Amino acid sequence: MRTFLGFPTVDHRHVFAIALPMIVSNIAAPLLGLVDTAIIGHLPDAIYLSAVAVGAMVVSFIYLLAVFLRMATTGYIAQSYGAKDLSAQRQHFNNGVIIAVILGLVIAFASPWINDAAMWVVAPSAELEPYAREYISIRLWSAPAALMTLVALGVLLGRQNSRKAMLLVIITNAVNVVMDVVLIIGLDLNVKGAAWASLIAEWVTALIGFYWTARALQWSLPHFAISGQALRRFLGVNGNIFVRSLVLQLCMATMTGYATRYGSTLVAVNAVLMQFLMLISLGLDGIAYAVEALAGAAKGQKKPDKIRYWCKITLLWSSLFAVSYTLVFAIAGEQIVRLITDIPEVVNTAMNYLPWIILMPIIAHWSYWFDGVFIGLSMSKGMRNTMLLSALIGFMPLWWLGLPLENHGLWLALSGFLLMRGVTQAIWLWRTNTNNKSAHRAHVR
Template sequence: MARASNWFGRWHDHQRIFAIALPMMISNIAAPMLGLIDTAIIGHLPDAIYLSAVALGAMVLSFIYLLAVFLRMSTTAVIAHAFGAGDIRTQQKHFIHGLSFAIAIGLFIILLSPLLPSTLSLLFSVQGELLALTADYIQIRVWAAPAALINLVVLGVLLGRQEAKSAMLLVIFTNLVNVIADIILIIGLGMNVRGAAWASFGAEWATALIGLILVSKHLQINQFPKLKWQGLTLLARMNGDIFVRSLALQLCMVMMTGYASYYGTTVVAANAVLMQFLVLISLGLDGIAYSVEALIGQAKGQNSRAKIQRWYRLCLTWSILFAMIYSLVFWGFGTHIIAMITNIPEVITNASTYLPWLILLPLLAHWSYFFDGVFIGLGASKAMRNTMLIAALGVFLPVWAVTNWFTDLENHGLWLALSAFMAARGISQWIWLRQHPESIAPAA
């Protein structure tokens, strides 16, 4: 009985896992829901061109910010290590280093912003008034780029210190301010696309200001510590590794929609609907991954191999359980979920054809979500990069190429490639951990 209790952990252990996971799950749900309200406000304007312009402009900036998620991940890792070691001074330094990168990259994005509308026009054939409105949106909202990246650093600090409730409230605050500002600027003042841009601008900067105050209190910052070259280079190396990893991941995801266009508009629409299942998966698995990052990172900072292994085992158990639940839900209710997302008969029929891939996918994908959390907690950014490149270049692209050129699987080939990619990520990460047992051992 004692051995079983040790394996499944104590009730307090599971409380700690969900003290981090649950608030992040809630924020993952709240942000899209408020985003729907945001879209509905713009969507009720008299001309659809306004919604199209906001959607395109937001897509461009969101893609850039998504690639900059390395700021959140690397900050979580180094803060969790220092938090585990009880070193508040090192936490302060890592926070300042992260802010430096966020501000520098944000200003760089602003400098490059005049090129974004022309790039969008080249890639998607956006022309005329739509391009002009999209350019207006981008040129206003891009001035919040430093704030958006600062918010990633703030989120990293809060997660690294296991302050998940504060992180959740900040995410919800951003979206609430955005919705309220949309109502005032778009409906009240009739500012249309510019109103949507200024609303997002204000929400990002308001959140950054509150986040900076909140973190400064948590870290007891009375005066900002000086930048240290060694700390900057450590963070730069981790950021570079995670950037490459994120870029490879996003290119594979883009393929699922981009190349589907060769199979017809109905297939594109079906894939877009089915990709929402991945959003549903991330609601639960991301929450567990955040817990893994923070708890294993803290244990690493404490030089406790026993704690690393305990959190590894307990969080993996929850990851497997969530994956099984997702697969059962998709198996039992997948067609109903599709019908909730779209009411177009041919899209529903087409999406239902590929539903078996989505039933299988949680069982394959949860390993990569889980191991990403482990690798961030350990600070193993180079391993994250290399295993992602193996999965993307060594598995996704070859599987897609073979099925595309030598079979008539068409869209089934794309889903096969994605499934193999997810499995390869988890397998390659597991192999790396097996080959590097010192990565979960105490520092010398």
């Protein structure tokens, strides 16, 4: 059997059969998003672009908090897929659908209050606010669809069908671009057209995702049954991951928002440097998706040795990606900055913070990888608690101590936060494994 880096070549292929399509979808989404922005950006008044940017930020924040649906579904589906239990997969799908529809409708009907809260936080100009409100009001009626798509992605990834998961992401963006052309350019609907284009894209994607998952699970209406106990357990996992995502977003918002105190140049610099984190996530997310599916399936098969095996091979690739990113950023960091912006003041100031970016992949890749392991093994309590610990003993103290360092202090806090996430997750996983082994030995006796 041919081997590479100490593992059979076929197993490396298995990892990338899951990881690569998701890496491609991560690349395709922002590229299509650029077309979306370009269409809005070529309208005669800049206020339309600003309104869409504000509205999309608010809607994305809400939907990003709901990513727990994708994560929880992936873990449970992966385990029941490994156990070859189709009935359990259908039950997890049912649970996801129920939560997605109910929560989606709550978000949609609550859009007036969400709009008021968003406008209070963002505080746009009097001229901009009506357009932003209109965009948000329309877009939030796609909430049931957007959340349903998260469930479909969870099912597809849990069943190791990342090609169709990739297609769902691409379909959303492709339909959005086509509808932008029709509604914004063709019908001259400006902001309203952009909102309707995204809403249509999200509903089309949800319907396709539902069809694909129903077929994969051989699901039909008679299979739609509710188990109170299973639903409560599923809600508990989703609640833990929601807290985890909320804490993460609050730390990132603090990182971005506090920079406004140091002037508009540093806000622009941080916006540019944050694009490096997006580049990092392209590869590391793909490996995280792979370990979610593979470790989860191994747990469903009740093969702890197989869990450790897939953890080792995916950790190897996560580390290789991290080292590669660090080398690329060290060699070509300035060139990447200049590709993003050509404003001399921003470029020159960004160079002062580039060392943080060069170190970031080595520091951050642990948290990406551990997230994948925890999701695959449905360790949602661990995800919640380690995130809270990392914010309390990693981000907050370093942010406070780093205040005299201004923007360097913010990057110190972010680096410490990501490092502490990896440390706390490693300790939590080690303690869980130790406790499980002790319990197993006690049971054998």
